[in-house]
Amino acid sequence: MQQPSDPSQPTGRTFTADNPAEPVDLVTIEPGFWLDQGFTWLLRGFAVATVAVLAWMSWIIFQQALPAIQTFGWAFLWRQEWDVGTLTFGALPYIYGTLVSSAIALGLAVPVGLAVALVSSENFLPQGLRSALGFLVELIAAIPSVIVGLWGIFILIPFLLPFQEALFNYFSWIPLFSTEPFGPGMLPAGVILAIMILPTMAAISRDVLLAAPPALRSGSMSLGATRWETILNVLLPAGVSGILGAAVLALGRALGETMAVTMVIGNSPYISASLLDLGYTIPAILANEFPEALDPLHVGALMYLALILFVITLGVNMLAVLLVQLITQQGGPFNR
């Protein structure tokens, strides 16, 4: 594999003691050394700057949120009124809407994403078709969210409305479907989000499944397990932490999604058990009200919401990092 004489290979690293065959040229080490050092410090600088930006942003958000934090305190978290006219603000309906719409999305995207991952990693289909399928699903991630939102208004909502009406007509005794559907609402928002996080879910799960050592599969097969049993009892359990990580990353994306949700959720801040009812999310209200917010307390309340969202997504992302660490540390069948 090693081809030290290949002229196209980078030669910067060959001036080492490991390579006694190469003549050590002291004159040419010098510029390379400073280049290396400079580059290392440049990278360190970028890394520090990235962290500094995070700290800076948190500080600015906190500072702007301060008037609202001082006025409402922790009660902001469970208060429900939001009236710009009288400057009373409460976050609960927004937190609720953000979590519920993301939960619906996750509930839909995890099974579908897993299915896509399985089909594109197993050999049900010819190789060309599998790659095409995986590529197309990942392409969904490239669609701008405004476009997804417009598609939601024009295609998805009219398409879902008969289903929503049927759910209401036949199942209104279940609290989940107890209100008359509007068209826009929590359910369409969840479906839109599910579509948007599907690529994340599918792509990572697919990588996790592909990383499974062939020995696992052959072992299972040679013991007489069918393909179905192999997938269900060997491959999925072995990859469960990776798949969980994928789900958490997808959740992180769903929590922060703004434009598409704003366009289909109906933007009404109420807490209702019904999925057919309207809702509102934190990113949506930030997008809607921030440009027009004049009063420092109004801006503060919006920033307080941003801070809450920040904490939620930060928590979710940290969870994802921990899960990924868990996989790599434990090693197990998936340690590449």
Next chain:
Amino acid sequence: MLLSKTTFRRTATASAIAVALSFGSVLAAVAQTLNGAGATFPEPLYQRYISEFQKKNPDIQVNYQGIGSGGGIKQLTAETVDFAGSDAAMTDEEVAKVDRGVVFVPTAGGPVAVVYNLPGVTDNLKLSQEVLPDIFAGKITRWNDSKIAADNPGVDLPNRTIKLAVRADSSGTTFIFTNALSAIDPYFMGRVGANKAPRWPGRPIKGKGNPGVAQLVKKTPGTIGYVESSFAETNQLQTALVENKQGQFVAPTIKNANLALANVKFNQDFRIDFDKLGNPAAGYPITGLTWMMVYKQYPEAAKAEAVKKFVEYALTEGQDLNDDLVYTEIPEEITTQVIETVKNTVGAGATSGSSR
């Protein structure tokens, strides 16, 4: 990858052209740049003013960003723009925060259409002065309510819940709409209020901007909402005929809006008291105005001159464009007074605040 590369290239080309163009104009003449921001309602009109104005004054570059009335006021107060646009003229309290002083320039007006989505109903619904505020205050909740039926004999009204579609953002259109309904009905004023972000009853569906509300109404059967009339037209929405003080049911046309604004009394500073405009004697009753707000003092004389020129253009030749773009005109006796005031009060002066 291919997609992003193409997009990048396109963006790069576009920015290169933009840079080349702006440098070009800088080189052509010592340009004076005026930056404005604010209401989205008059944005198409202002863009047209700007393009026509610059043909005649190539040395003055004017920019206008439609970011919303509240945003315009915010930026004017922060002194990050040279003029602002708003459908709700600044209040005395807001003016007090601007050290450089504010002059109000009414530029145009327009009707706000009441739009709805009722499959099966083909005639334009007639909504009386009693019914319309009741619908938006949550007193009338079903389409086949006897009060609606009374004004619309022969129309087969469906037994559906009325769903309100309103603005999610704080909005000048909402300001005009709620002011008009408050002037008609005291109960509406107490329950909902006359401002940019009122307390709507029940669970209204909210959309962002005029386009957002228009799309919600277009796609959701059973909804009723309000949009600036040109959006009703471009989205081909069903539009209600609204009863005026004389008992006529009128459509939100420019002609009817001009009738409504004909007898408007402007205050000394060219703002209007909305309670006086609220229920005009004739024409379409839900009609509003939009203002350009300029500083009294500019850091440089050249900038003040440029502002004066632009205001004068907007109120003279510019007004002739209003009708084409479906906006009402400001009566000439008012425009001459405004131009006079701007000429006399706007100038270069020592600014107490920071200048840009």
